[in-house]
Amino acid sequence: MTDNNNIRIKDIAKLAGVSVGTVDRVIHKRGKVSEEVKEKIEKVLSETGYKPNLLARTLGSKKGIKIAVIMPNPEQDEYWALAFTGITQSLEDWSQYNLQIDNHFFDLFDSSSFREAAENALSQTPDGLVCAPIFHKETLEFFSQQNQDNIPYVLCNTFIKELSPISFIGQDLYQSGRLAGELISIGGTDKSHVAILHIQENIENSMHLKAKEQGLRDILEPKYEISSHDIKKMDPALIREQIEQILIDENLGGIFVSTSSALHEVASILENMGRSDIRLIGYDLLEKNLSYLKRGVINFLINQNPKRMTLTGIGHLSNHLLFQKELPENELFPLEIISRENMETYLNSRIH
Amino acid sequence: MTDNNNIRIKDIAKLAGVSVGTVDRVIHKRGKVSEEVKEKIEKVLSETGYKPNLLARTLGSKKGIKIAVIMPNPEQDEYWALAFTGITQSLEDWSQYNLQIDNHFFDLFDSSSFREAAENALSQTPDGLVCAPIFHKETLEFFSQQNQDNIPYVLCNTFIKELSPISFIGQDLYQSGRLAGELISIGGTDKSHVAILHIQENIENSMHLKAKEQGLRDILEPKYEISSHDIKKMDPALIREQIEQILIDENLGGIFVSTSSALHEVASILENMGRSDIRLIGYDLLEKNLSYLKRGVINFLINQNPKRMTLTGIGHLSNHLLFQKELPENELFPLEIISRENMETYLNSRIH
């Protein structure tokens, strides 16, 4: 084995003619050091290229870390169930650092439940927060008012320009829409209409979906005529009705469903009507989506990678808390194209 | 901060009425423990669900690790240059564990240089090896004969069924070929011929390319007529000539180049001849490939993710060496489809 011939704090102390305590104070800016001594130590520090042993640091400051997660209830939605698997796995990945994760789930249909979950999270004084800010207004309120202790937080899934988390993790939604447009038009179609379906719990929070829409429009217009439809996710029968309405259009060549949710409803209708002439593009490796992808009813899925999202979120936060590592301000995942022929390779890989 | 209320070795010792030294001996099977005591300790161990603090373990046994990498010269080939960026990054990622990496490059055109590189690597008694086994015969010889000290090793890129590395990292080549087939046939073409081009340094080692070929055939035959061409990568002019020969076929609707290498040559010819009727599919985010992808000459790239490959290789090996973590026998990466519209999102992401 390699012997550890690194420069240690002790060496720095000797070189600077001071004690380790003083060096430690300089390194951590704990004050109470004369300017003169401070400068000398800093000089030695940079000359030797001192790098702390993070193992020893973590061990010495007998800290573990406690992270609170605020996200939609995984039982309510398969997308968030996938996201939750990332939480589970990060617990394993970071097990050696005695990491504790407290989950606080909220109801996708109920914005007040978000407040509750968030306040609960805070009340347990976590060292950091990972949050999926589904409800724009409530999130804003929470992070600008409640979080006065300045607990570091990471935001996942939805970008919120008014906030400054230590890191945002998600995807470029505009580009995602462009990609969807490209995927619809590959090889060309003879039909010239394309419909965008925004199907979700609360239509108020659909701003980010409009970014996807714009991307698609910029690719397909004016060659294609685009129509956009906001559909509130409630009664499946009601959704069906609205979709069937849209399908009356004989000239419809493609449908883009902007969220993973309820894509399978659309697929089911298309399949039942035998409309294999319509290209269908949507999001995420949900079970039902995959089965329609396999049967060719859905042509492509774009993977938003919810598992990797939470995994990376916890990872970044842990690195920040434990090792003071610098994080990317934005971690934008690639837009993964899933087709019938590569879906298994995604399912089989450790992170998907 | 959370206090670390874990069970420590000390606690185990107290519960079992022995000393920490003895507990340690049992945990690490360092022998010299009476059967009776051993059983008692093991009982306590499992009852308490003891989990060692890996930080302390690593710190206590003042080991660093030294990993030797055996791979093609990054200056010779852009694919391997990308792979090399993974090495660089893993050095950062693992910097806290005092990881040392020694690179041993070999010449893609010269199998004897592989032997040399491999022996060199071994002579420095590394704790583990990461190897890209381009030369089948030589690799087999090396790992079955030279590596008698049983230094743990990870194999990247090319699967070799006769060997048992602690982990293999790569992709499913057969499935990769199937995907290529699907990508060629999306939307349908009126032309019914497809050509597969295997372009590489040494044709002898093309076994794994045949797996890709088989995948493509299984998707496209008998609807399409497939022709396969082995082209030795030497003089670019010579390559051109052979490719132009193939392009004479008026009925050619698609080309699949099975390696990242020289794909741009094919693209350049297609572009010059104005043959935009021919679908072109190939591998990897090499600079030239990307520019042809952007211009629509190349329709899709499949990403073999060389950077992530080496990054994961070093990561697995480090986890094994440092933390005795269990590794997946095979880590098969997803087959990433790169199009004009998602390429930037891959380039912008931390690992691509």
Next chain:
DNA sequence: TTGAAAGCGCTAACAA
């Protein structure tokens, strides 16, 4: 076969 004790490099409380 066992136990005691001195590290590993760093932190943080306490003294000076």
Next chain:
DNA sequence: TTGTTAGCGCTTTCAA
């Protein structure tokens, strides 16, 4: 403002 020292949990050497 500075130095000293006792940990953190584990490994490993030495002595018993």
